[in-house]
Amino acid sequence: MPPTLSHLLEQANAAAKQEDWQLVTQCLEKLATIPGTARVESLPVSTEQPNGRSPQINISSLLGLADQVLEYGDFQQRWEVAKVFPRLGTEAIAPLLDILGDPDAEVELRWFAGRILAEFKSPDAIAALIELLHSPEEELSSMAGNALAQMGEPAIAALSEQLRDSTSRALAVRSLGKIRHPQIIEPLLSVVGDRDPQVRSEAIAALNSYDDPRIPQVLVESIHDFHASVRREATIGLGLCAMRPSYKHDTQGIYSVLASEIEELLRERLWDFNPGVTHQAAISLGRVATPKAAACLDEILHSPATPIPLQINTVRALAWMGTPEALEYLEKALVSRQKHSSSPEVVAEIVSLLGRVEVPQLKPKAAQMLTKLLNSKAKAAGRDWMRREQAIASALGYLGQKTSIEPLIQLLATSEAGVRFHAIAALKQIAPDEAYRQLLELSCQPTASPSLKQGVAIALEEWVKS
Numbered sequence: 001m002p003p004t005l006s007h008l009l010e011q012a013n014a015a016a017k018q019e020d021w022q023l024v025t026q027c028l029e030k031l032a033t034i035p036g037t038a039r040v041e042s043l044p045v046s047t048e049q050p051n052g053r054s055p056q057i058n059i060s061s062l063l064g065l066a067d068q069v070l071e072y073g074d075f076q077q078r079w080e081v082a083k084v085f086p087r088l089g090t091e092a093i094a095p096l097l098d099i100l101g102d103p104d105a106e107v108e109l110r111w112f113a114g115r116i117l118a119e120f121k122s123p124d125a126i127a128a129l130i131e132l133l134h135s136p137e138e139e140l141s142s143m144a145g146n147a148l149a150q151m152g153e154p155a156i157a158a159l160s161e162q163l164r165d166s167t168s169r170a171l172a173v174r175s176l177g178k179i180r181h182p183q184i185i186e187p188l189l190s191v192v193g194d195r196d197p198q199v200r201s202e203a204i205a206a207l208n209s210y211d212d213p214r215i216p217q218v219l220v221e222s223i224h225d226f227h228a229s230v231r232r233e234a235t236i237g238l239g240l241c242a243m244r245p246s247y248k249h250d251t252q253g254i255y256s257v258l259a260s261e262i263e264e265l266l267r268e269r270l271w272d273f274n275p276g277v278t279h280q281a282a283i284s285l286g287r288v289a290t291p292k293a294a295a296c297l298d299e300i301l302h303s304p305a306t307p308i309p310l311q312i313n314t315v316r317a318l319a320w321m322g323t324p325e326a327l328e329y330l331e332k333a334l335v336s337r338q339k340h341s342s343s344p345e346v347v348a349e350i351v352s353l354l355g356r357v358e359v360p361q362l363k364p365k366a367a368q369m370l371t372k373l374l375n376s377k378a379k380a381a382g383r384d385w386m387r388r389e390q391a392i393a394s395a396l397g398y399l400g401q402k403t404s405i406e407p408l409i410q411l412l413a414t415s416e417a418g419v420r421f422h423a424i425a426a427l428k429q430i431a432p433d434e435a436y437r438q439l440l441e442l443s444c445q446p447t448a449s450p451s452l453k454q455g456v457a458i459a460l461e462e463w464v465k466s
Contacts, residue, residue, distance in 0.1 A: 239284025286317025355395025
């Protein structure tokens with residue numbers, strides 16, 4: 001039989017006298033999670049008393065026990081009992097406010113009190129946490145910002161007021177940015193021109209999540225900011241704007257100015273001196289996905305001054321576009337790097353991306369590009385060659401084009417077992433029956449080279465095993 005409420009209370013009180021805070025917490029958790037109850041105030045009252053009278057559950061006594069665990073327990077015990085406080089109702093607010101407002105109290109204790117208060121969303125709790133934003137203890141001020149953000153919409157007005165104070169503005173902006181509600185747009189727009197670049201960048205980062213006609217102009221202005229973090233967020237925002245239905249189907253002309261210059265704005269950032277900005281510019285151009293955006297990416301891709309990491313981000317952006325123009329530029333990049341035997345990392349990335357093309361109309365072209373690379377005389381050296389051939393075989397398998405069967409069979413002539421294994425796997429993935437038939441025919445051809453016949457024989461053995 002489960003313990004009665006009176007027994008749990010007696011056990012908790014006895015454990016408190018022994019300073020066994022773990023046991024106290026366990027008893028409180030059981031009291032707070034009895035099936036069919038939403039709060040401790042509504043716990044069913046036990047009738048298992050000799051005189052037939054029901055015991056009275058005093059919320060204050062439960063709260064007193066929880067307060068003791070919070071004050072004297074270790075971190076883990078405080079963490080566990082913190083989950084109980086919200087079940088004790090609004091009576092828990094006052095003692096928690098006392099702890100939070102006590103400058104002599106232990107920092108960790110005040111930290112927990114603030115976290116718990118975030119669950120109540122009361123005006124008093126909001127006011128106390130707002131006050132804590134000004135605390136010299138960074139741990140406490142940061143906690144207060146996070147707690148206010150957790151409160152959500154009820155805390156927006158109070159946080160917006162803090163934007164007027166330069167000492168709390170950065171934390172207020174950060175907290176507002178974590179609240180997913182359109183009401184934060186207006187206050188954040190008021191600080192996008194703030195003197196502090198951290199405030200500007202965090203405000204823009206938060207605004208990037210919203211589709212509002214006032215935001216694009218802010219992004220256009222901010223993309224020329226002298227601080228890199230601001231330019232980076234504005235660059236991200238322009239790419240996100242281009243993906244929104246309201247931008248793509250702008251019947252009211254809200255984005256007309258942006259639509260005419262978005263590619264050029266992002267192209268300028270491709271040449272930014274800050275790598276974080278340039279990489280985001282490539283990603284955003286990929287989101288714009290227009291022929292002009294693809295041309296901008298092609299330009300930076302073929303500049304001798306472009307570092308390898310940016311080249312890789314650029315080819316990814318072209319692949320994400322999923323357009324014929326973008327695929328043409330990727331082919332151009334492959335040819336260029338084969339010709340000069342350069343940038344094997346970029347070639348490897350292109351091969352991997354071609355294998356992930358999802359647009360059905362582009363898959364034949366992607367497979368053709370990979371086949372050309374497979375037949376290319378410009379061979380990489382040693383293990384680089386082996387890894388490239390394996391990657392090409394795998395990519396051809398994913399694309400699933402029957403035109404790839406013949407070049408994959410020819411790849412079986414290699415002496416590298418790893419390459420041969422990938423070729424066999426790709427053949428099985430594309431069209432196993434047709435590939436098997438061609439392998440059988442080839443095994444009987446006297447003109448086939450010994451190395452190819454050996455590879456075909458190994459492939460046929462693998463077919464039998466499977």
